[in-house]
Amino acid sequence: MSAVLELDDVHAGYGPFRALFGVNLSVAPGEAVAVVxxxxxxxxxxxxxxxxxxxxxxxxxxxxxxxxxRARTFQFARAGVAHAPEGRSTFASLTVEENLELSIRRVRGNSGVRAGLDEAYEMFPALAERRQQLAGTLSGGQQRMLAMVRVLVDAPKLLVADELSLGLAPLIVEQVYEMLGRVRETGTALLVIEQHVSHALKLCDRVVLLDRGSVAWAGPASEAGEHVQSQLGVPAH
Incomplete structure (x- = not known):
């Protein structure tokens, strides 16, 4: 079975600035890989x-x-790759339900809105309790949750989660990772970009440790502890 995603000797950057140097990485169907x-x-x-x-x-x-x-972003999306960026990525002046309706209608049409809302609220009951609340008045963790649901309505094969816990209180970080665990249970593969190493190691099967744009180490999460501590100076538990 083909990997959901493979990066083969990838170099990338912005203008004259180079950020990645010869990165190799793969994510298998249903697998969770952390990049720390x-x-x-x-x-x-x-x-x-x-x-x-x-x-x-x-x-x-x-x-x-x-x-x-050389594919465009929409082609990645059509192929089942969803990107949940750092930050909140919601329409602040719309309610929780209106945010969800917009995303669901785009993917499933008007006839799929009701079923899509039911699925979203079943996965994330905290949003059901706040369905008429303006998204801009939600807590940081709740806004991340809403942003996550908005990208999951496509039922992606791979979710790229870019530092979803950035700037959140420890309790909210726990909730975010519980949410990622539920996403994984649906069969979606995960590429988790993270600084909260301990949470990422508990969730993921494999770890890729980046240093100055290159892969410094890659292997099973169970063997990552000493490498992470040596490279980052933080305990991996």
Whole structure:
């Protein structure tokens, strides 16, 4: 079975600035892979390459066995790659339900809205309790939850989660990772870009440690502890 995503010797950057150097990475169907590293090592650039937001300057991006190196962002989305960026990514002046309706209607049409809302509220009951609340008045964690549901209505094969816990209180980080665990249970593969190493290691099967735009180490999450501590200076538990 083809990997959902493969990055093969990928180099990428912005203008004269180079952020990734020869990165190799793969995510199998249903697998969860964490990409960890300190600030400025290329994690977000990797996430953007993986979802088609940034084209590599060299190397290959393969989605479900097909070469997507020069593909556009909408083609990644059609192939089942969803990107949940850092930040809140919601329409602040609309209610929770209106945010969800917009996303569901775009994918499933008017006839699919009711069933889509039911699915969203079943997965995330906290949103059901706030369905008439303006999105801009939700807590940071609740807004991340809403942003996540908006990208999940497509039932993606792969969710690229870019530092969803950034700036959140520890209790909310726990909730975000519970949410990612539920997403994984649906069969969606995960590429988790993260600085909260302990949470990422508990959730994911494999870990890729980035340093200055290159892969410093990659392997099973169960073996990542000493490498993470050596590279980042933080315990992996």
């Amino acid at each position: 590293g300190s600030n400025g090592v290329g994690k977000t650039t990797l996430a953007r390459v993986a979802s088609g937001l940034v084209r590599p300057t060299s190397g290959r991006v393969v989605v479900d066995g097909n070469d997507f190196t």
